Amino acid sequence: MQKLGDFKLPHFFNYPPYFTLQPVRDTREKQVQLWKELILDYCRTQKIFVIGLEEEFPLFSNPVIERTLSHEAREAFLSALVSEGRAEWLDKGHRKCLILWHRIQEWADIILNFVKDNGLEDSVMTVEEIRSGTESRGTELSGIDRTILMRALKLLEQKGKLAIFKGTSADDEGVKFSI
Amino acid sequence: MAAGKFLPPVELTTSGRPVLLPNEIECSLLSSVDLESDELPAFPLLKSGLLILTTHRLIWIPESSSTTTTAASAIPLSAITHIFSPKKSLRSMFASPRFRFQLSVSSDGRGVGSGPGSRSVVVTVVVRGKGDSDAFYGKFWESWRARVWESDVVVSSSSSNSQLVSGSGSGSDSGGLYTSQGTLRMAGVSGILRKEQEMWESTDKSLQDAFQDLNALMSKAKEMVVLAEKMRLKLLSGTNSQTGATADEEMGSKQEMQDWLLSVGIASPVTKETAGALYHQQLSRQLADFVRIPLEKAGGVINLIDVYCVFNRARGTELISPEDLLQACSLWEKFDVPVMLRKFDSGVMVIQNKSHSDEEVFARIKTLVTKPDTLRSGISASDAAMTLGIAPAMAKEHLLTAESKGILCRDISPDGFRFFINLFPEIDPNGVYSVKEYGIYATWIKATSASR
Numbered sequence: 001m002q003k004l005g006d007f008k009l010p011h012f013f014n015y016p017p018y019f020t021l022q023p024v025r026d027t028r029e030k031q032v033q034l035w036k037e038l039i040l041d042y043c044r045t046q047k048i049f050v051i052g053l054e055e056e057f058p059l060f061s062n063p064v065i066e067r068t069l070s071h072e073a074r075e076a077f078l079s080a081l082v083s084e085g086r087a088e089w090l091d092k093g094h095r096k097c098l099i100l101w102h103r104i105q106e107w108a109d110i111i112l113n114f115v116k117d118n119g120l121e122d123s124v125m126t127v128e129e130i131r132s133g134t135e136s137r138g139t140e141l142s143g144i145d146r147t148i149l150m151r152a153l154k155l156l157e158q159k160g161k162l163a164i165f166k167g168t169s170a171d172d173e174g175v176k177f178s179i
Numbered sequence: 180m181a182a183g184k185f186l187p188p189v190e191l192t193t194s195g196r197p198v199l200l201p202n203e204i205e206c207s208l209l210s211s212v213d214l215e216s217d218e219l220p221a222f223p224l225l226k227s228g229l230l231i232l233t234t235h236r237l238i239w240i241p242e243s244s245s246t247t248t249t250a251a252s253a254i255p256l257s258a259i260t261h262i263f264s265p266k267k268s269l270r271s272m273f274a275s276p277r278f279r280f281q282l283s284v285s286s287d288g289r290g291v292g293s294g295p296g297s298r299s300v301v302v303t304v305v306v307r308g309k310g311d312s313d314a315f316y317g318k319f320w321e322s323w324r325a326r327v328w329e330s331d332v333v334v335s336s337s338s339s340n341s342q343l344v345s346g347s348g349s350g351s352d353s354g355g356l357y358t359s360q361g362t363l364r365m366a367g368v369s370g371i372l373r374k375e376q377e378m379w380e381s382t383d384k385s386l387q388d389a390f391q392d393l394n395a396l397m398s399k400a401k402e403m404v405v406l407a408e409k410m411r412l413k414l415l416s417g418t419n420s421q422t423g424a425t426a427d428e429e430m431g432s433k434q435e436m437q438d439w440l441l442s443v444g445i446a447s448p449v450t451k452e453t454a455g456a457l458y459h460q461q462l463s464r465q466l467a468d469f470v471r472i473p474l475e476k477a478g479g480v481i482n483l484i485d486v487y488c489v490f491n492r493a494r495g496t497e498l499i500s501p502e503d504l505l506q507a508c509s510l511w512e513k514f515d516v517p518v519m520l521r522k523f524d525s526g527v528m529v530i531q532n533k534s535h536s537d538e539e540v541f542a543r544i545k546t547l548v549t550k551p552d553t554l555r556s557g558i559s560a561s562d563a564a565m566t567l568g569i570a571p572a573m574a575k576e577h578l579l580t581a582e583s584k585g586i587l588c589r590d591i592s593p594d595g596f597r598f599f600i601n602l603f604p605e606i607d608p609n610g611v612y613s614v615k616e617y618g619i620y621a622t623w624i625k626a627t628s629a630s631r
Contacts, residue, residue, distance in 0.1 A: 016592065017599050023582075024588070030606070067592055
């Protein structure tokens with residue numbers, strides 16, 4: 001079976017019509033569904049948070065059968081993810097797409113578990129520490145996209161689980177947990 | 180008494196067109212015509228039918244063939260002994276137009292014939308429809324006077340010769356545009372000459388027709404107007420000098436005229452003239468008869484453009500316009516004919532047998548795309564055309580229809596536009612790595628992995 005790095009590709013990745021946007025409704029629905037699953041799977045395992053439509057993206061082309069997704073097809077598949085709440089466009093021109101293989105609520109739960117596991121219920125951490133500190137090493141939070149992290153933290157702030165306070169620069173925004 | 184016993188019956192084609200004799204040419208048509216004879220009780224009741232004048236016969240066909248019991252019948256022109264001039268009286272202005280002719284019948288009054296002891300009866304033609312009965316009468320008289328049926332004897336006696344020259348096999352009984360051998364029959368030189376003659380007589384009207392058709396062209400091209408003016412002048416001078424000029428000159432300018440008309444794409448006005456309002460109806464029936472053989476050769480479906488070419492080639496000088504063809508095809512819905520016009524989603528139009536089924540084509544396409552080779556690399560329209568033995572444009576339509584039914588799906592790449600068997604329904608979205616042990620997906624994986 002074909003692999004992309006350490007990612008195992010399904011058999012149909014070598015099926016040429018998989019790379020052409022199908023015009024017939026039923027066929028296209030199935031095609032879109034298969035692409036959505038594959039994109040989420042790939043991003044989850046490869047820890048990819050943002051897909052740029054105009055940049056090279058390994059999943060969107062198959063050198064073995066010499067097929068590449070057209071721009072229209074890329075946008076169609078990502079839009080399908082957006083409409084399900086599993087992705088968000090980062091700009092109006094639909095050039096960058098944020099992939100939410102965990103929804104924001106799920107990320108918030110992960111942060112809560114992380115805080116509890118590390119006994120940080122009443123501590124203060126910078127945002128950067130959550131992303132790349134020693135505590136988060138080996139967890140899903142390690143290397144998390146800043147935009148996603150901030151969205152999850154704000155969600156928790158609304159629920160009164162923590163307070164975000166500004167430092168002198170954007171880099172040292174701090175979080176005061178109060179769980 | 181049934182019509183068939185008194186008058187000779189006429190064989191009809193499946194679409195309701197009369198089967199013509201060799202060398203017989205249709206001259207004019209009238210709808211809603213009654214034939215009656217007061218003197219003869221044996222004369223059949225022929226009410227409200229289509230009357231077709233040919234060079235050999237007067238053919239009467241019931242207008243709704245399914246409802247009446249009266250069969251189509253014919254009066255040989257050879258049995259007509261006299262044609263009376265239409266009476267011009269005050270009464271004739273209000274009644275339906277009518278004209279009478281004298282028919283010789285056998286001595287016992289039971290059939291048409293001119294044997295010893297035969298007598299004459301008067302038959303009246305009552306025109307209840309809106310057709311031009313005066314023009315019909317004129318042509319009727321002409322055809323009767325021309326006595327074309329007499330020259331037939333000469334032609335058929337040298338049949339080996341005539342087959343070579345005119346292509347119309349003697350003794351052929353299939354009529355229409357085919358001989359019994361299935362080859363195309365041409366009208367022959369005499370037919371062309373007759374049509375030329377008729378064209379002369381209808382110069383004024385044909386000019387009007389020509390100008391009507393030209394209106395659309397005029398708005399676009401100034402040259403067309405100039406050309407039309409030239410045609411008009413030519414025609415007018417032709418009419419004026421008709422009496423003085425020799426026949427050769429007339430024929431020459433007529434030929435030139437027709438070439439012009441054809442070159443600007445105008446349908447031969449003569450044919451429209453002979454059939455009048457019935458033109459498209461008759462054309463439609465003739466076309467239905469004609470396409471039978473090309474359809475068989477093409478495997479049940481044929482492109483409308485191809486039919487246009489083949490049909491016009493068969494018609495020789497009397498070309499029809501694409502609009503006429505389309506109109507003739509769309510009239511099929513109203514008749515009981517074995518063919519139909521079909522429009523694909525893409526807009527391509529074809530003629531197909533009513534019995535032709537898409538399922539059969541889909542089944543063949545399915546077999547084609549599940550071969551190991553095509554599983555791997557798909558098929559293009561031209562591949563399909565070669566395997567199915569049809570035109571590439573046609574094959575593409577079939578592939579696209581199969582795609583819309585979910586049988587195929589497409590692959591557009593720098594290599595071109597190809598179709599593959601649709602595997603999408605076979606794949607389980609909850610287990611993208613799982614493959615059902617038996618099924619087309621597994622077969623496909625086997626076929627593709629064999630090549631790599």
